[in-house]
Amino acid sequence: MKMPCFVASMMMLHTLLAADVNAKEFVYTRAFADDDYGIYHVAVLHAVLNATKEYGDVTLVPHPQPMTQSRQMLSLSKGEADIMWSVTNQAREQKLIPIKLPLLKGFSGFRVLVINPSRREELTKGADSRTLKSLTMVQGSDWPDIDVLTANGYSVEGEDWSLWFDSMYSMVSRNLGDAFPCNVIEVQRDLERHKDKYVTLEQFHLLKYPNYEYFFVSPDNPTLANKLTLGLIRILENGELERIFNNFEEHRKAEILADAKNRKVHNLGNPAIPHKLDYAR
Numbered sequence: 001m002k003m004p005c006f007v008a009s010m011m012m013l014h015t016l017l018a019a020d021v022n023a024k025e026f027v028y029t030r031a032f033a034d035d036d037y038g039i040y041h042v043a044v045l046h047a048v049l050n051a052t053k054e055y056g057d058v059t060l061v062p063h064p065q066p067m068t069q070s071r072q073m074l075s076l077s078k079g080e081a082d083i084m085w086s087v088t089n090q091a092r093e094q095k096l097i098p099i100k101l102p103l104l105k106g107f108s109g110f111r112v113l114v115i116n117p118s119r120r121e122e123l124t125k126g127a128d129s130r131t132l133k134s135l136t137m138v139q140g141s142d143w144p145d146i147d148v149l150t151a152n153g154y155s156v157e158g159e160d161w162s163l164w165f166d167s168m169y170s171m172v173s174r175n176l177g178d179a180f181p182c183n184v185i186e187v188q189r190d191l192e193r194h195k196d197k198y199v200t201l202e203q204f205h206l207l208k209y210p211n212y213e214y215f216f217v218s219p220d221n222p223t224l225a226n227k228l229t230l231g232l233i234r235i236l237e238n239g240e241l242e243r244i245f246n247n248f249e250e251h252r253k254a255e256i257l258a259d260a261k262n263r264k265v266h267n268l269g270n271p272a273i274p275h276k277l278d279y280a281r
Contacts, residue, residue, distance in 0.1 A: 025059045026082040026224065029072040032163060033064075040251075041085045043244050044103060045215070048231030051240075055227055068161040070142040076218045083224070088214050089144035089272040097225040101232045102212040104185060105245070109211025109270070110258045111145075111181035113202040114191065116172050119179070125204040129266055132205065135178035138168045144272065145181070148209055152268040164193050173197035181207055184254040206258070209268035 028045065030038055042060065049058045063081050075081040076096055087108050088098055102108075115123065122131065133153050139146050141158030149156045157177055159167045169190070171177035179202070182190065191201060215232075217225045235241045245251055 024056060025061060027061055027063050027080075028083040028085075029063045029075055029081045030066050031069070031072075031161070033062075033066045034164070038085070040244065040248050041103065041215075043247075044232075044235075044241065045083065045228075047235050047240055047244060048228055051231040051234040052227050058227075068142055069140070073216075076216065079218060079220065082218055082221060083228075084216050085213060086216065087144050088212050088216075089147065092144075092216060095219065096216040097219055097222060099215040099217070099225060099228045099232060100212075101214070101229075101236065103215065104183075104213045106210070106212060107185050107251075107254050107258065108183050108213045109209045110184045110254070111207040111209075112184055112187055112257060112263075113205060113207075114169065114172055114180040114182050114187065114199050115178065115202045116175050116198060117200045118175070119202070120200075123202050123204065125262070125264065127205065127264075132179075132207075132266065138171050138177035138180045140165070140168070145211070147272065148211070148268060148270045149181070149207075151271050152209075165190060166194070169194040169197050169199055173199050183211075184257040185250050187257070188253055189250050204263055206260075206263040206265050207268060208265050210270045210273040212273065 028038075028042070045060055049060070063075065067075065069084075069086050072081070072084040072086070073092065073095060076084055084096075085103060086092065092098065113123070119135075133155065135155065137149055137154055137156045138159055139149065139156055141160055143158075146156050146158055157171075159171060159177075162168070165180075165182075168177070168180045172180050173194075180199075187201065191199070215228055217228065232241070235244075
């Protein structure tokens with residue numbers, strides 16, 4: 001894995017942050033209020049802020065209201081919250097300040113299919129991209145993945161926000177949608193949550209495209225953006241970010257899923273991300 005060189009950036013960030021040494025409270029947004037949601041991201045945030053204590057102590061608090069990604073963006077823009085994490089696209093990078101280090105190593109772009117078991121015979125190992133494109137995929141209505149799938153010729157239906165993606169799993173369970181492309185980090189945890197539904201993990205196919213999850217901050221808070229950038233550089237270079245990532249069982253399971261030899265890889269382009277970043281698969 002290629003390690004980026006950040007020396008010049010770090011010198012500039014030290015200068016920009018030197019005057020900002022007061023204690024602060026920062027609010028981060030969440031899609032779900034469940035304590036299980038965002039544990040990894042919050043652990044990374046704490047490590048980042050601990051790595052930059054010379055520029056002031058920071059307290060992190062969650063926003064009390066769970067919300068969709070589009071509502072999280074609005075909350076940051078209006079100053080109601082300070083930090084969010086999500087997959088990036090051009091619109092998000094224009095409206096907010098992105099911290100451009102992929103938090104999930106690019107695994108957001110490794111997608112396996114949650115299907116109704118009745119689809120197993122259709123989705124054999126020999127099925128090609130035309131077969132997959134004949135299906136109706138289900139995604140969150142404000143997820144950047146809709147644009148990626150559509151640009152690559154897939155049929156996609158957007159579903160409204162629901163707790164732990166209940167609407168997507170229900171659509172597939174009731175055969176109102178054919179497949180839910182879910183990233184390899186989330187899928188096994190979520191299948192366990194939805195084991196009451198008639199769904200299963202398809203075994204032979206993997207969609208893969210550049211897709212990076214970043215921290216984003218309010219456009220009115222470049223100082224916070226600099227602090228997060230410097231902290232991420234430090235914990236990347238000292239190995240702490242890798243240690244935090246490897247502490248989570250779902251991340252280890254994701255690597256196994258992503259590397260499974262029995263899966264046919266369907267490589268897709270992402271119009272919003274024509275390049276591959278360092279520290280990404």
